[in-house]
Amino acid sequence: MSTPVIFHFCRADDWAAAQAAGEYRGDTLATEGFIHASRAEQVHLPANALVPGQAGLVLLEVDEAALPAPPRYEDGGDGTLFPHVYGPIPVAAVVAVHDFPPGPDGRFTLPATVARRPAPGGTG
Secondary structure, eight states: OOOOEEEEEEEHHHHHHHHHHTEEOTTTHHHHSSEEOBOGGGTHHHHHHHOTTOOSEEEEEEEGGGSSSOOEEEEOSSSOEEEEEOSOEEGGGEEEEEEOOOOTTSOOOOOTTSOOOOOTTSOO
16 A cells, blocks of 8 residues: 655745755745645645646655654645645655646646545545
């Protein structure tokens, strides 16, 4: 059985800087205390709400088991649970990096390179 993964989108240049630093801190760790993430079936929701049409993004695939502490699944505001990472993401926890371009209409969908994986609890 494979370990659960979560996803986080960011600018490609931010990921490059994280690789040099050895960890990814995102833009919300300092301001909100955690890094926003999603399960595979949720990735499009924050991307379309926050950065529609934005080019130059990558989608980080993060092994939950490789994080220093497990993510907390918390209400995103409408009852939907999203994983939040309370601390930096070690570069070694990122098992794949996917190009994450918007479609011609500016909307995001899950990249074809992402294998759909079961959500925690196998409900996925």
